Amino acid sequence: RPRVLSGIQPTADSFHVGNYLGALRQWVDLQATHETFYTVVDLHAITVEQDPALLRRRTRVAAAQLLALGIEPERSTLFVQSQVPAHNQLGWVMECLTGFGEAGRMTQFKDKSAKGGADRSSVGLFTYPILQAADILAYAADVVPVGEDQRQHLELTRNLAQRFNSRYGATLTVPEPYILKATAKIYDLTEPTVKMSKSSPGGALDLLADVKASVKRIKSAVTDAEREIRFDETNKPGVSNLLTLLSVFTGRDVPQLELDYQGKGYGDLKGDLANAFAAFVEPLQQQVTGYLDDPAELDRILAVGGARAREVADGTLATVYDRIGFLRG
Ligand code: TYM
Numbered sequence: 001r002p003r004v005l006s007g008i009q010p011t012a013d014s015f016h017v018g019n020y021l022g023a024l025r026q027w028v029d030l031q032a033t034h035e036t037f038y039t040v041v042d043l044h045a046i047t048v049e050q051d052p053a054l055l056r057r058r059t060r061v062a063a064a065q066l067l068a069l070g071i072e073p074e075r076s077t078l079f080v081q082s083q084v085p086a087h088n089q090l091g092w093v094m095e096c097l098t099g100f101g102e103a104g105r106m107t108q109f110k111d112k113s114a115k116g117g118a119d120r121s122s123v124g125l126f127t128y129p130i131l132q133a134a135d136i137l138a139y140a141a142d143v144v145p146v147g148e149d150q151r152q153h154l155e156l157t158r159n160l161a162q163r164f165n166s167r168y169g170a171t172l173t174v175p176e177p178y179i180l181k182a183t184a185k186i187y188d189l190t191e192p193t194v195k196m197s198k199s200s201p202g203g204a205l206d207l208l209a210d211v212k213a214s215v216k217r218i219k220s221a222v223t224d225a226e227r228e229i230r231f232d233e234t235n236k237p238g239v240s241n242l243l244t245l246l247s248v249f250t251g252r253d254v255p256q257l258e259l260d261y262q263g264k265g266y267g268d269l270k271g272d273l274a275n276a277f278a279a280f281v282e283p284l285q286q287q288v289t290g291y292l293d294d295p296a297e298l299d300r301i302l303a304v305g306g307a308r309a310r311e312v313a314d315g316t317l318a319t320v321y322d323r324i325g326f327l328r329g
Contacts, residue, residue, distance in 0.1 A: 003173075004034040005141035007041040007081065007132070010055065010062040011048075011198060014208035017277075018186035018196035020069070021248055022147025026178060028070040030145060036076040037139045037309060038066060040302075043081045043088070043131060047124040048112075060298050064291035065207060068284050073301050081135065083306035086313035091127075091134035093320060097163050098130050098156075107152055133157035137164075138313035140173040148184035149195060151177055168323040172316075182254075183244060189221040192238035205245075207281055208288060214281070215274040218242075229261040229269055242269055249276035 006027055008019060015024065030036055040062045045055060059080060071078055081087055103109070106129050113121035129152075136144055136157050144154055154177040161172040188194045188203030196204050205214055223238040231254050233240045246269065247254050261269060291298055322328065 001033065001035045002142040003037070003140055004030045004143045004145065004178075005037040005039070005136050005139040005175075006145050007039040007044070007135055008062060008066075009045050010040050010042055010058040011045045011050070012206075013058065013061065014206035015062070015065050016186075016196055016198065016204040016206050017245060018147065018204070020207060021183035021186050021244070022149075022180075023145055024066070024069055025183075025248070026145035026180060027066075027076075030143070030178075031070075031072065031075045034143065037141070037312070038071055038076055038078050039081045039084075039135065039309070040066075040079075041081045041132075041135065044128060047122055047128050060292060060295055061208070061288070063298055063302055064288045065284075067291055067298075067301070068287035073305065077305045077308045077312075078301065079305035079309040080302050083302070084138075084309045084313050086138055086310065086317040087131065087134050089317055090138050090313070090320060091131040093164075093324065094130045094133050094137070094160050095127055097160055097167075102156070102159075103127065103130065106156070108149065129153045129156050130160070133160045136175050137161055137172050138316045139309075140316060141175045142173060143178045144175050145178040147186075148179055151179060164320075171319060171323050183248065186244065187237060187241040189217055189238075189241070192222055192241050205277065208285055211278050211281060211285075214277060218274045218277065219270050221270060223266050227265060229264065229266070230258055231255075239266070239269070242273055246273045246276060249273065249280050 006023060008015070008023065027036070027038055040059055042055065042059055063078065063080075066078060067073070103126060109126055109128065112125060132153050133156055137160070146154065154175065158174050161174045164172050165174075186196045188196045188200045189205065190203035191200070194200065198204065203217070205217060221238060221242060223242070224236050226236070229239060229243070230236065231240045231243050243254050243257055246252075247257055250272075252260070
């Protein structure tokens with residue numbers, strides 16, 4: 001079976017629908033056809049300052065959400081990145097293959113460092129995409145399900161794998177991004193031309209947020225001055241985003257929704273989305289609470305995943321070290 005690896009940061013109290021639609025839904029589906037490795041990337045999280053107690057809590061909350069969404073530990077290797085040292089070890093090798101200018105062209109670094117000033121950003125934030133490449137290459141992943149914002153990091157990963165292979169001989173698998181066009185970029189509800197993110201609190205739709213508060217956010221989502229419900233990302237970004245969300249949560253495709261909502265208003269669209277979203281998150285939240293009630297069991301599941309992940313990643317690392325010319329210990 002072809003391999004999948006993907007990761008998510010434990011840097012918020014909840015995942016949002018952008019994470020879910022852009023990536024996590026595909027993580028769940030790919031379990032049926034692929035050998036799947038999924039990781040909570042706590043090493044990536046500390047590229048910006050994190051409170052230790054909060055990081056520990058959010059790592060468990062992240063794992064609980066993945067389980068509740070349908071990641072099955074019997075089918076997937078679910079693990080915490082810091083429990084697999086080979087990521088850092090392979091990361092160093094990848095850093096030595098990456099050009100300084102090449103790393104400097106990563107737009108996510110440029111965006112993130114622009115906020116606090118590049119001089120105040122950590123070196124870890126700069127090398128972040130290189131560690132991400134190591135995450136992927138350590139598992140010889142063929143496919144990496146992510147949202148549109150990760151495309152450039154995937155391109156870097158591919159380049160590094162090819163560079164290693166041309167220098168040292170065919171060793172690393174060159175991965176393909178798996179980015180579903182319809183849901184590759186979910187937009188902020190209050191600013192529908194900007195991607196939904198953890199740092200846009202007013203316009204994100206969090207899976208674990210109080211349902212009433214989410215309903216309120218949906219109902220006050222920015223639309224436009226027309227009345228027509230039609231998918232048109234250029235002229236009607238807000239309505240188009242709501243249609244994308246409604247499509248996923250009802251299982252009806254967007255053209256069908258356009259027909260169904262002929263003659264109806266934005267209030268109907270928002271009301272139906274609010275109901276569909278609530279129906280999705282209510283049982284999910286209960287399950288997450290259930291997992292969090294037994295943190296020891298959660299930690300055990302992650303430890304089992306970590307052991308399995310170490311086996312695979314250590315294997316890749318040993319081959320890489322050997323090709324480079326390091327002496328075997
Ligand atoms: P992170 O934690 O920011 O986001 C997790 C996943 O959610 C996707 N995503 C979105 N998709 C659509 N619309 C949005 N508004 C939206 N916001 C977020 C992201 O594309 C991502 O797939 N660098 C990664 C984590 C990572 C990783 C990896 C991913 C570390 N190592 C190896 C894949 C493979 C990140 O920061 O994702």
